[in-house]
Amino acid sequence: MGGDLRSKFLEVYSVLKSELLNDPAFEFTDVSRQWVERMLDYNVPGGKLNRGLSVVDSLKLLKDGEDLTDDEIFHSSALGWCIEWLQAYFLVLDDIMDGSHTRRGQPCWFRLPKIGMIAVNDGILLRNHIPRILKKHFRGKPYYVDLLDLFNEVEFQTAHGQLIDLITTHEGEKDLSKYSLSLHRRIVQYKTAYYSFYLPVACALLMAGEDLERHADVRNILIEMGTYFQVQDDYLDCFGDPEVIGKVGTDIQDFKCSWLVVKALEIASEEQKKLLHENYGKDDQTCIAKVKELYKVLDLEGVFLEYESSSYEKLTKSIESHSSKAVQAVLKSFLAKIYKRQK
Numbered sequence: 001m002g003g004d005l006r007s008k009f010l011e012v013y014s015v016l017k018s019e020l021l022n023d024p025a026f027e028f029t030d031v032s033r034q035w036v037e038r039m040l041d042y043n044v045p046g047g048k049l050n051r052g053l054s055v056v057d058s059l060k061l062l063k064d065g066e067d068l069t070d071d072e073i074f075h076s077s078a079l080g081w082c083i084e085w086l087q088a089y090f091l092v093l094d095d096i097m098d099g100s101h102t103r104r105g106q107p108c109w110f111r112l113p114k115i116g117m118i119a120v121n122d123g124i125l126l127r128n129h130i131p132r133i134l135k136k137h138f139r140g141k142p143y144y145v146d147l148l149d150l151f152n153e154v155e156f157q158t159a160h161g162q163l164i165d166l167i168t169t170h171e172g173e174k175d176l177s178k179y180s181l182s183l184h185r186r187i188v189q190y191k192t193a194y195y196s197f198y199l200p201v202a203c204a205l206l207m208a209g210e211d212l213e214r215h216a217d218v219r220n221i222l223i224e225m226g227t228y229f230q231v232q233d234d235y236l237d238c239f240g241d242p243e244v245i246g247k248v249g250t251d252i253q254d255f256k257c258s259w260l261v262v263k264a265l266e267i268a269s270e271e272q273k274k275l276l277h278e279n280y281g282k283d284d285q286t287c288i289a290k291v292k293e294l295y296k297v298l299d300l301e302g303v304f305l306e307y308e309s310s311s312y313e314k315l316t317k318s319i320e321s322h323s324s325k326a327v328q329a330v331l332k333s334f335l336a337k338i339y340k341r342q343k
Contacts, residue, residue: 005073009053012077013045019136020129039109039122043088043323044081046104051087051200052080054334058204061329073208078137079203082130082151085196090158092119097166098254102247125157143206150202150212154194161190168315174281179257183228187257194227194275201330221331222316228311229338234259235304236343238295238320245343252291260300261291267298312339 021033028036041293068076071101085101095108096119102107102108110119130151138144165187168178198219202212212219237249238260251258264276275294279287295301312335319331 006053007050009049009056009080010045011079012074013081016078016081017041019340020132023132025132026029030254036125039125043092043109043113043122043126044084046106047084047087049080049084050337051196052077052084054200054337055080055083055203057333058201058290058330059207061333062204062208062326064211075137076204078133079207080200082133083195083199083203085126085133086151086155086158086199086282089123090162090195092126093123094162096120096123100250102217105247143209146206146212147203148208149319150199154202157190157194158192158213161187161192161194162304165191165257168257174255176261176265176277176280179262181259181262181266184257184259184262188227189223190229193223196229197222197226197334201334206328215327216250217322218327219329221315221322222334224311224318225315225331225334225338228308228315231259231304231307231311232338232341235300238292239301239304240343250281252288253283260295260304263293263300263303264298267303268294272298279327 017037020040021037022027056068056073056076059072060066063072071272076130091103092109095103096110096117100108101111109115110117110120115122131148134144134147134151138147141147164183168183170176201218201222202215204217205212234251234256236253237256239260240249249258260305261276261280265273268276272294275290277292278298282288315335316332317336319328322328
């Protein structure tokens with residue numbers, strides 16, 4: 001994805017934003033219009049835009065690498081932005097639920113002066129912008145209903161993934177013994193993999209005239225990829241460079257069901273488990289340092305590198321067994337983007 005496509009992609013954001021700010025279904029006042037514009041600019045285009053851009057990328061690859069028409073670029077970009085909007089909606093509300101302070105290297109939206117809990121309604125607005133965008137640009141397409149279904153289904157899965165995450169992380173007594181690889185996998189699959197990995201490709205497949213029911217195998221590979229991505233994320237939360245990843249990791253004090261803690265519990269001695277139970281989930285630098293020290297002693301960096309290469313091999317094998325070369329190209333481009341990433 002060159003700078004050219006990225007700047008084209010950002011141009012589409014401006015078009016969608018101005019349509020939403022002039023939506024005839026609501027009579028804006030100057031103040032409310034300015035509020036929504038500021039809220040959108042703060043929360044929607046700020047990330048790496050990977051999810052959104054990959055709709056455009058994927059459509060191009062599904063069309064055997066041919067150049068897309070301007071119309072195809074616009075529509076695939078609009079769908080990409082719908083995913084970025086969905087992400088913004090989740091993150092705005094997520095940060096409130098987690099009591100986070102920073103996101104993408106700046107203060108969380110709700111932490112800004114005079115925003116506070118109005119951010120909850122802003123999250124709801126972000127959610128409602130998606131069907132407005134879809135209605136305006138896709139109402140006449142044969143795949144319109146499939147798109148609506150897809151976004152609804154993925155949102156349903158993500159919200160339930162968030163639910164499992166919240167109730168295991170925040171509920172009552174902090175009991176590490178309930179954490180397992182299978183719980184980690186379920187959270188990741190629903191909370192992250194569907195919207196980050198499956199959704200962009202599913203959007204491209206629909207635009208390419210494909211029937212999603214016939215691509216369950218593609219979905220499964222992408223969900224696996226999403227799991228691998230989240231394990232990397234868990235690893236980077238502890239071992240990544242905050243300067244590079246744009247955030248300071250807080251999984252240990254937040255008592256997160258992180259891949260690292262699950263692995264640590266698997267290989268730790270009774271003595272080491274006791275240390276984890278005593279220090280994990282405590283917002284205290286000494287406790288955090290003890291957990292990180294144990295991670296080093298258990299060589300979780302090594303365990304992760306091993307996981308990384310075996311996952312990569314497995315994914316590559318699954319991809320290469322796919323019948324369509326174009327679909328293979330899409331899946332391989334996704335894998336190439338995340339393998340050995342530093343942020």
